[in-house]
Amino acid sequence: MTIAISSLTKRFDQTAVLRGIDLTINDGELVALLGPSGSGKTTLLKIIAGLDWPDAGGLVVNGQDWLPLPAQKRRIGFVFQHYALFPHMTVRDNIAFGLTVRPKSERPSKTAIAAKVDDLLGLLQIPHLADRFPAQLSGGQRQRVALGRALAIEPAVLLLDEPFGALDAAIRRDLRAWLREVHQATGSTTLFVTHDQEEAFELADRVVVMGEGRIEQIGSADQIHDHPASPFVARFMGAVVELPVTLRAGRAEAAGLDARMLERRAMADGPAQLFLRPDAIALDADPASPWILSHKASNGAMIRATLRRADGTEVPVDLLRHSAPDLSLGTAYRLRPLTGAVFPLDGVAQNDAPRPLPILKEKRQ
Amino acid sequence: MIHAAAPVRAKRVLPGFTLSLGTTLLYLTAIILIPVLALILKGAEIGPARFWAIVTAPRALAAFQVTITAAVIATAFNAVYGLLMAWVLVRYEFPGKRILDALMDIPFALPTAVAGLSLTALFSANGWIGQFLEPQGISIVYTIWGVALAMAFTSVPFVVRTVQPVLEDLDPAFEQAARTLGASEGAIFARVVFPQILPAWLAGCTIAFARSLGEFGAIVFIAGNLPMKTEIAALLAFIRLEEFDYQGASAIALVLLMFALILLVVSNRLQAWAMRFKGI
Numbered sequence: 001m002t003i004a005i006s007s008l009t010k011r012f013d014q015t016a017v018l019r020g021i022d023l024t025i026n027d028g029e030l031v032a033l034l035g036p037s038g039s040g041k042t043t044l045l046k047i048i049a050g051l052d053w054p055d056a057g058g059l060v061v062n063g064q065d066w067l068p069l070p071a072q073k074r075r076i077g078f079v080f081q082h083y084a085l086f087p088h089m090t091v092r093d094n095i096a097f098g099l100t101v102r103p104k105s106e107r108p109s110k111t112a113i114a115a116k117v118d119d120l121l122g123l124l125q126i127p128h129l130a131d132r133f134p135a136q137l138s139g140g141q142r143q144r145v146a147l148g149r150a151l152a153i154e155p156a157v158l159l160l161d162e163p164f165g166a167l168d169a170a171i172r173r174d175l176r177a178w179l180r181e182v183h184q185a186t187g188s189t190t191l192f193v194t195h196d197q198e199e200a201f202e203l204a205d206r207v208v209v210m211g212e213g214r215i216e217q218i219g220s221a222d223q224i225h226d227h228p229a230s231p232f233v234a235r236f237m238g239a240v241v242e243l244p245v246t247l248r249a250g251r252a253e254a255a256g257l258d259a260r261m262l263e264r265r266a267m268a269d270g271p272a273q274l275f276l277r278p279d280a281i282a283l284d285a286d287p288a289s290p291w292i293l294s295h296k297a298s299n300g301a302m303i304r305a306t307l308r309r310a311d312g313t314e315v316p317v318d319l320l321r322h323s324a325p326d327l328s329l330g331t332a333y334r335l336r337p338l339t340g341a342v343f344p345l346d347g348v349a350q351n352d353a354p355r356p357l358p359i360l361k362e363k364r365q
Numbered sequence: 366m367i368h369a370a371a372p373v374r375a376k377r378v379l380p381g382f383t384l385s386l387g388t389t390l391l392y393l394t395a396i397i398l399i400p401v402l403a404l405i406l407k408g409a410e411i412g413p414a415r416f417w418a419i420v421t422a423p424r425a426l427a428a429f430q431v432t433i434t435a436a437v438i439a440t441a442f443n444a445v446y447g448l449l450m451a452w453v454l455v456r457y458e459f460p461g462k463r464i465l466d467a468l469m470d471i472p473f474a475l476p477t478a479v480a481g482l483s484l485t486a487l488f489s490a491n492g493w494i495g496q497f498l499e500p501q502g503i504s505i506v507y508t509i510w511g512v513a514l515a516m517a518f519t520s521v522p523f524v525v526r527t528v529q530p531v532l533e534d535l536d537p538a539f540e541q542a543a544r545t546l547g548a549s550e551g552a553i554f555a556r557v558v559f560p561q562i563l564p565a566w567l568a569g570c571t572i573a574f575a576r577s578l579g580e581f582g583a584i585v586f587i588a589g590n591l592p593m594k595t596e597i598a599a600l601l602a603f604i605r606l607e608e609f610d611y612q613g614a615s616a617i618a619l620v621l622l623m624f625a626l627i628l629l630v631v632s633n634r635l636q637a638w639a640m641r642f643k644g645i
Binding site: 049050051070071072073074075076077078080082084086087088089097098101102133134135149150152153 | 536538539541542543544545546547548549552556557560561642643
């Protein structure tokens, strides 16, 4: 199923939740919608599911306009953030629900339904839980049941809302690998929402980064890491170091900065902002640099060094402990970024600090 | 180093557990246990043969029959109407919703005698509503329908107020999930929503039924209290008491008490069954 989304907009009262979304998802693709909360990713997912409606825009799936189609007719599998398993039904009945609820003429026979449920229980690796109620399951088991219930109707599109949001880190990793397998086995077009970069990059073929109702960037993990398309993406990807620099011939220059490893940018000379991740900065001793090592701490694997300039600006740097040079406090070091992104100042200002939601404003008054 | 096993107790949030429990038990004993016990002892004084004679006397049997029949009618009506009312109050937004919500408590707040009087005035042959019903051959006042009407009036909030919070807490994701799985709106209600509010609804209906069995004030005005026809059990007990027939009064009261206890047990069983999926 190919999903084509065009100029989708949606407002809740005064707040624009989606500000024009254009996105095409190819048949069989596994796509992640990544963004902080309030970026509109869940709303977009619900619109695709038919549980919410846009104010304007188009949603076309395999050439068919889906907007007038009720959720019941879209044949989508939706996995809710908190699973929404029917508490009064056993695991078996939950999974069979989408089949037993069909009108008599389309409903498979009881034995066919039972066989289908058994198949899914096997795929989900939970056949021993068939007769339990959701209250008797752990979070990871509920997640599997929720996915099984969605898969039972052989959905054309599988949508997952923060599928692993409520689980422990270890179970998350397990389920992630397993979801990838399930996706390969079923081949259904899959779209999932997450705020966890690691999850998005590990699972998805393509990652769609969303911020404040807009798509900020679409790409693979490496592309988004190395070439963030906007200051928003750079910050979201963990580029917490922001340094004012001067661009000369496409290269960033500042005192105590050695940016030779960064690619030249086709941007006009002048002031700009450099975005760096603490783990993508190397340090070289340089008495002429204004950056003085003021603090260092080790967590065993990494050393976190803090460099301080006379004006109070601090730059955190994460170095692998075994390959890091001997650092001594009070010494001056030059920053040598390995990767980084440069944006012109006006672009930074425009996207500076997320706008507060009107609701928050009202509360403050 | 060896630590002595020092007994460590978790601190209770409320201080003075003994005192608070003691007070509660004392109060419970004084207000519920002693009167019930007195009633049972009083009934036991009578002796089984005499007791049986009192409660199976034609007038008493008729009173029980009227009480139970009317309570069944009233509860059946409230079961449907109360559920509908709770649904409307939770699921829809409309002007005046808060007022309607507040009105729901009037049967609780209104003195039952006032309710009985106003219902009688409304439904009597020349009342606002009664004048239209009477020519159709439908008489409410001084019939068992009047009894049922008064019972329904006083007990409907029990259903509404027990179902309402449960319905409010029901996660909309359940219905959304059912919708994405292809369920029609009717199927969503029957298979997803209703089973989840069933325990509360059963509880509400049982309390409404129990309340109807014991209702007195509202009914005596509208029922006409004709022995063998529209005389309810609670009134018969009252009449016996007025006649200084303490034994007769307590025998009838004891039967009502038994009904109430049976109802409590049935209600608990039903709820346990309806909530069987919640346990671990």
